[in-house]
Amino acid sequence: MKQYGLDSIRNLCLLSHAGAGKSSLAEAILFTAKAINRLGKVDDGGTTSDYDPDEVKRQISLNLTMLPAEWQETKINLIDTPGYADFVGEVRAALRVSEGAVIAVCAASGVEVGTEQVWAYCQEASLPRLIFVNKMDRENADFYRTVGEIQARFGVRCVPLYLPIGAQSDFQGVVDLLAMKAYTGSPAKEAEIPAAMQDKIGSFREKLVEAAAEVDDALIEKYLGGEELSLEELSRGLRQGTVSGQVVPILAGSALQNVGVVSLLEAIKSYLPSPQEREVIIISDSTEQKVTPSEAAPLAALVFKTSADPYVGKLTYLRVYNGAVDSNSQVWNATRNEAERIGQLLLVRGKTQEPVSQLKAGDIGAVAKLGVTGTGDTLSTRDKPQKIAPVVFPEPIFSQAVHPKTKADVDKLGTALSRLVEEDLTLRVRKDPDTGETILSGIGETQLEVAAERMLRKFGVKVEMDTPSVPYKETITASAKAEYKHKKQTGGHGQYGHVCLAVEPLERGSGHQFVDKIVGGAIPKNYIPAVEKGVNEAIHEGVLAGYPVVDIKMTVYDGSFHAVDSSDICFKIAGAGALKKGLTEAQPIILEPIINIKVTVPDEFTGDIIGDLNTKRARVLGMNPQGGANVIEALVPQAEIMRYAIDLKSLTQGRASYKVTFSHYEEAPPNITQKIIAERQAQKQAEKA
Numbered sequence: 001m002k003q004y005g006l007d008s009i010r011n012l013c014l015l016s017h018a019g020a021g022k023s024s025l026a027e028a029i030l031f032t033a034k035a036i037n038r039l040g041k042v043d044d045g046g047t048t049s050d051y052d053p054d055e056v057k058r059q060i061s062l063n064l065t066m067l068p069a070e071w072q073e074t075k076i077n078l079i080d081t082p083g084y085a086d087f088v089g090e091v092r093a094a095l096r097v098s099e100g101a102v103i104a105v106c107a108a109s110g111v112e113v114g115t116e117q118v119w120a121y122c123q124e125a126s127l128p129r130l131i132f133v134n135k136m137d138r139e140n141a142d143f144y145r146t147v148g149e150i151q152a153r154f155g156v157r158c159v160p161l162y163l164p165i166g167a168q169s170d171f172q173g174v175v176d177l178l179a180m181k182a183y184t185g186s187p188a189k190e191a192e193i194p195a196a197m198q199d200k201i202g203s204f205r206e207k208l209v210e211a212a213a214e215v216d217d218a219l220i221e222k223y224l225g226g227e228e229l230s231l232e233e234l235s236r237g238l239r240q241g242t243v244s245g246q247v248v249p250i251l252a253g254s255a256l257q258n259v260g261v262v263s264l265l266e267a268i269k270s271y272l273p274s275p276q277e278r279e280v281i282i283i284s285d286s287t288e289q290k291v292t293p294s295e296a297a298p299l300a301a302l303v304f305k306t307s308a309d310p311y312v313g314k315l316t317y318l319r320v321y322n323g324a325v326d327s328n329s330q331v332w333n334a335t336r337n338e339a340e341r342i343g344q345l346l347l348v349r350g351k352t353q354e355p356v357s358q359l360k361a362g363d364i365g366a367v368a369k370l371g372v373t374g375t376g377d378t379l380s381t382r383d384k385p386q387k388i389a390p391v392v393f394p395e396p397i398f399s400q401a402v403h404p405k406t407k408a409d410v411d412k413l414g415t416a417l418s419r420l421v422e423e424d425l426t427l428r429v430r431k432d433p434d435t436g437e438t439i440l441s442g443i444g445e446t447q448l449e450v451a452a453e454r455m456l457r458k459f460g461v462k463v464e465m466d467t468p469s470v471p472y473k474e475t476i477t478a479s480a481k482a483e484y485k486h487k488k489q490t491g492g493h494g495q496y497g498h499v500c501l502a503v504e505p506l507e508r509g510s511g512h513q514f515v516d517k518i519v520g521g522a523i524p525k526n527y528i529p530a531v532e533k534g535v536n537e538a539i540h541e542g543v544l545a546g547y548p549v550v551d552i553k554m555t556v557y558d559g560s561f562h563a564v565d566s567s568d569i570c571f572k573i574a575g576a577g578a579l580k581k582g583l584t585e586a587q588p589i590i591l592e593p594i595i596n597i598k599v600t601v602p603d604e605f606t607g608d609i610i611g612d613l614n615t616k617r618a619r620v621l622g623m624n625p626q627g628g629a630n631v632i633e634a635l636v637p638q639a640e641i642m643r644y645a646i647d648l649k650s651l652t653q654g655r656a657s658y659k660v661t662f663s664h665y666e667e668a669p670p671n672i673t674q675k676i677i678a679e680r681q682a683q684k685q686a687e688k689a
Helices: 022-032 053-058 085-096 113-125 143-154 195-214 217-224 231-244 261-271 407-423 445-459 525-538 568-585 603-615 644-652 670-688
Strands: 009-016 065-071 074-080 100-106 129-134 158-160 162-165 173-176 181-184 189-191 248-252 280-284 287-291 300-309 313-322 324-326 329-333 338-342 345-349 352-356 358-360 364-368 378-380 398-404 428-431 438-442 463-466 473-476 480-488 495-505 512-516 552-560 588-602 619-626 629-637 657-667
Touching: 009 022, 009 085, 009 113, 009 261, 022 065, 022 074, 022 100, 022 129, 022 261, 053 445, 065 261, 065 345, 065 364, 074 261, 085 113, 085 300, 085 445, 100 113, 100 143, 100 261, 113 143, 129 143, 129 261, 143 158, 143 248, 158 195, 162 195, 162 248, 195 217, 195 231, 217 231, 231 248, 231 261, 248 261, 280 313, 300 407, 313 324, 313 345, 313 358, 324 329, 398 407, 398 445, 407 428, 407 438, 407 445, 438 445, 445 463, 473 495, 480 568, 495 525, 495 568, 512 525, 525 552, 525 568, 552 568, 588 603, 588 644, 588 670, 603 619, 603 629, 603 644, 644 657
Parallel strands: 009 074, 009 100, 100 129, 129 248, 158 248, 512 552
Antiparallel strands: 065 074, 162 173, 173 181, 181 189, 280 287, 300 313, 300 378, 313 364, 324 358, 329 338, 329 378, 345 352, 345 364, 398 438, 398 463, 428 438, 473 588, 480 495, 495 552, 588 629, 588 657, 619 629
16 A cells, blocks of 8 residues: 555544444445455354454454545545444544544434434544435335434434435435436446435525535635635535534445445545644643644654464554654653664554555554554653553443452463553453452453453453342441460460450541550560451451451450460460450441442433432432533442443433442341341352352
8 A cells, every 4th residue: 555645544443333334334335445355244254343253253343443444535544433332442442543534324223322422422522524425225214204304313414415315125326416316226326316315405505505614714705695606615515514523524325235335435535634734732741732634744653452372472553643653663662761672563454464564644554563563552752752642441330240260360360450451441350359259341241251252262262250249337336355375285385365355446447456455464475466367367358248347456364374285376375366266245237338420411311310220229419411411420339330330221221321439348137147147148059069
């Protein structure tokens, strides 16, 4: 593929609700642009973009895929993205390095939840966009109903640029409302505009002309004066409107029939902006400045994705904003303040890689086996280091405990998890200090299932995943005194340790305290550390259900010793024994973790969500309206929301989101305490068996 200048590149992401036909549309674009010589199908696992074994198996996109193609002296860097909400991190990365977007909408299903979400992402990123009404050949396909839904949800600035000829099994082609030409079949051939469509064409063309004229004072003056606008003037106005976001052109077609795809390629080239038209924010010497991308400026390239492969190694995807980067050169990682060696640069299309000597400003490519660079880093020059704001990824909200299946898997688990997290920044791994479990967190259940499959396929690590254990604690509600005498007589030296201990509750969140109040040498000073060690080890396992004991003061106030038989170990055992007795007598209780949850939910689901939270023992603290939605804030026991991501999705059709933060521990109700104790006993018996 030849090198292209800034004004001849279009970087765009392909977005939609899952199942609207993005991957098939991407395939049709590549085929029409002659980047591939046959049309693959999603059902056969034969598309260029869904080549990953997990994607082939599930028949959905799981990763963003680079799909460069050439069309009429323009390089189109198309990024196919997943439509499934669990993989929103990939969508965010694609949006970050694109100047425009194509949103695919199914002509039969219309505007769906995912359509609304990707529209919101485009709004947030101020991305110019086109809408492609796909699957016009499907049963129940209705272009005009779909356009009505689009305009109802996203406003009247969404205007058809093409109208379909026929629908469902009668779908034949499209009519260009600007040029007033009809195209049918695949490959597209010019045809007569059907007479039956004249009224519709007249009405929709009028709206399109009005939208194109409104963005330019000279054009609107001419239009209102009753003058006919030329095709060139209309195209210029439409481009201006699309780039500024005042107009969103709607196109129609069928990816599977490869009809309307030429029109889409023409629209991408004509109406979406080049990298030169979108300023980039560069952070240099701690000051932010907006600059127009330039090949002459010092290098600034953003790493937006890292792919880990056990055979190929690490593949790093980068978007060059300024300057150029050469194969087999050295660059400066401005994020980590380290030099980085660049090997062979690659143009990636699906799983195929084509070596290139240079990537210029505006272009996207990849490089293998970088040493220090990760996702979000900026590559620049050492003498003029500059940073580009990285991709902002959503915080993980769904967690599962990861259990390796065999001893061999235990040894390899850490490496496999760290490679996964490096590849997908919406995944996080941590070791829970209270339960000892390895916790993998992400956006949703499907994402974590895919992560487990990848661990097996890529790194040979078999794991089981289940709901994490809740980190309950135990404490006491009364003061008590207890003594414990450890006495054993065997041949030779015996064993003797005698400890009197007082326990009393502390304020919630105080931890634990050990106080030495021995007077008169009842226990020699050299044995006190052993007593302390004994009680500190014993508080890790409470007397109710074996959970750690917190918020307790332990005072050793008396005891006795034997000149010959006493030792450190004897006093350690006596200290632990005295504590266990004291805990039993001090009215122990179980504490459960309470979480602060903020649920952002559309108006129509607010009642359902509050009702559901009430069934989860939540205390709703308040509700604030925020941009057409409500933010419900509540305190809820952690045990009740371990799978809340799944519940919320089913209750709101995926339209709500939530954030959680730890709040505090509080006493579990008696019925819950009994249930926790019974579950813990059953678990211990199962472990013994």
